Amino acid sequence: MNIIDGKRVAESTLRNLKNQIEHHKIHPGLCFILVGNHSASQAYVKMKKKRCEEIGIDSTVLNLPEATTEEDLLSQIALLNENKKIHGIIVQEPLPAHIDPKAVHLALDPSKDVDGFHPINVGKLLMGDITGFPSCTPYGIIKLLEAYNIQTSGKHVVVIGRSNIVGKPLAALLLQKGAFADATLTVVHSKTKNIEEHCKRADILIAALGSPHFVKASMVKEDSVVIDVGINRIEKNGETTIVGDVDFENVAEKCSYITPVPGGVGPMTIAMLLTNTVESALRSK
């Protein structure tokens, strides 16, 4: 069994980005918009901002009060769309209930939508058009497979979960023609009958459903690859810990490769966000 070290791959991706920024003498600018006081979102943005500083991306955080109207938020986005120094805009989710995330995604200039949430970028992803921005977690998973030379061509990949942010765009990437794609795909979800039977047939099993320790050894084929996308906060002995969608202790021995949580897919999401931002700055040069 081999552990896929996402932290190491992410660090190497970030070093590469730093070199690109220096080599091309660009000044990428990224703006985070935080609405309200969601503590997990604040922690994520802090971490993303730190990574920006490490590699030479100028990042700013726009903190807006919980009561901000959708109209006000869209006006702020319009200003950032016009700002030549800003190459990427991240509106951190979840948003307060009175703001429609779909309206926010549509308001972003697609060329600054480094999250890959605008329908134009989602459409481009589906069509294999590389002028868009792929959404970061699925993009990071493909890059992890690539880093470990885990081939997907003709392999049976089972994705658990059909969210707009992971399951669906990941399915689109794996179905493209080309290297680290060309997969035979099954997507299972909450309405699927006999999930376990489907999972057991996977050469590569990707868990992205958001349910702590959902995947057990009985659901995994011997020598398969298991990718855990889950970031679940649970209370254990009075403390909050983060666990994945895979019961790592139970499953690991059965796999050829497995990602840990933390230190697997998570760091890659940030690395791909910054990859999209540097790409945006290069395109605007």
Ligand code: GUN
């Ligand atoms: N909330 C949790 N993950 C993400 C992400 O990747 N992008 C945004 N905008 N919000 C998030």
